[in-house]
Amino acid sequence: MTLSARDLSVRFGGLQALAEVSLEVTPGRILGLIGPNGAGKTTLFNCLTGVIQPKGTVVVDGVEITQLRTDERVRRGISRTFQTPRLDMNRTVLDAVMLGYTPHLAQGRLACFLGLPSVGRSEEHLRNGAIEKIRLLGLGGAAEDRAGSLSLGQLRLLEVARALVAGPRYLLLDEPAAGLDESDRIRLADAIKNAAASGIGIVLIEHNVGFVSRLSHELLALVNGTVVARGEPNSVVCSEKVVEAYLGPAYVH
Numbered sequence: 725m726t727l728s729a730r731d732l733s734v735r736f737g738g739l740q741a742l743a744e745v746s747l748e749v750t751p752g753r754i755l756g757l758i759g760p761n762g763a764g765k766t767t768l769f770n771c772l773t774g775v776i777q778p779k780g781t782v783v784v785d786g787v788e789i790t791q792l793r794t795d796e797r798v799r800r801g802i803s804r805t806f807q808t809p810r811l812d813m814n815r816t817v818l819d820a821v822m823l824g825y826t827p828h829l830a831q832g833r834l835a836c837f838l839g840l841p842s843v844g845r846s847e848e849h850l851r852n853g854a855i856e857k858i859r860l861l862g863l864g865g866a867a868e869d870r871a872g873s874l875s876l877g878q879l880r881l882l883e884v885a886r887a888l889v890a891g892p893r894y895l896l897l898d899e900p901a902a903g904l905d906e907s908d909r910i911r912l913a914d915a916i917k918n919a920a921a922s923g924i925g926i927v928l929i930e931h932n933v934g935f936v937s938r939l940s941h942e943l944l945a946l947v948n949g950t951v952v953a954r955g956e957p958n959s960v961v962c963s964e965k966v967v968e969a970y971l972g973p974a975y976v977h
């Protein structure tokens with residue numbers, strides 16, 4: 725069981741946004757993805773989720789999915805959040821989170837997805853599942869509020885809840901901690917750890933190197949579309965190329 729990308733390359737005109745990038749994440753593991761602005765982190769997520777068709781291959785649990793559409797990849801167990809939350813701000817928080825079920829509903833596989841004998845009971849199960857995730861992310865008091873009334877940090881938490889209701893085996897989080905205060909950051913960290921402990925493989929893009937290092941089993945560092953370091957978090961953070969990318973050559977000994 726693995727989500728793996730092999731030799732992904734993407735060009736935007738003259739810009740090499742990704743150059744032969746490979747990664748692997750297995751159930752229960754957290755892979756942190758770091759790198760300065762423009763390094764290619766979101767582009768890599770776009771390749772894994774089908775927003776962009778790269779050169780190279782993407783394989784989930786032994787099945788190549790490189791040519792599959794985004795919704796088909798969700799049904800194969802890959803969910804994501806966006807750096808800038810993509811939400812209808814007029815919906816309630818609960819309705820927005822319930823949209824996470826949509827790819828499963830579209831296939832009429834809901835009863836199967838929920839493990840239910842009949843679809844008759846499914847609406848209640850859907851709501852309960854969504855409410856559980858909303859509470860987990862600390863938004864329980866806001867379930868019936870308009871999404872538009874939430875802060876940007878809370879909208880990011882809402883996106884995590886929405887991604888979780890889809891029942892992913894692999895969860896891709898694009899800067900979920902940006903703009904969160906300390907208590908929300910702790911709640912988010914707990915939710916990520918719990919998701920991993922439940923067997924979900926997680927890829928976490930994060931600029932806060934301390935936050936991502938503490939949470940991740942492994943880090944992968946990208947600079948200008950190229951992998952410059954990967955492995956145990958402390959060794960990646962201290963590696964010459966990562967220090968140079970973040971602080972400049974003057975800081976490299």
Ligand SMILES: Nc1ncnc2c1ncn2[C@@H]1O[C@H](COP(=O)(O)OP(=O)(O)OP(=O)(O)O)[C@@H](O)[C@H]1O
Binds near residue numbers: 741760764
């Ligand atoms: N659709 C696009 N068309 C042209 N260039 C793009 C497109 N998407 C991304 N880029 C460029 O590709 C490079 C990588 O962008 P990407 O958003 O993947 O970086 P990132 O590491 O996620 O950065 P950040 O941390 O700022 O979000 C950047 O130079 C960006 O300007």
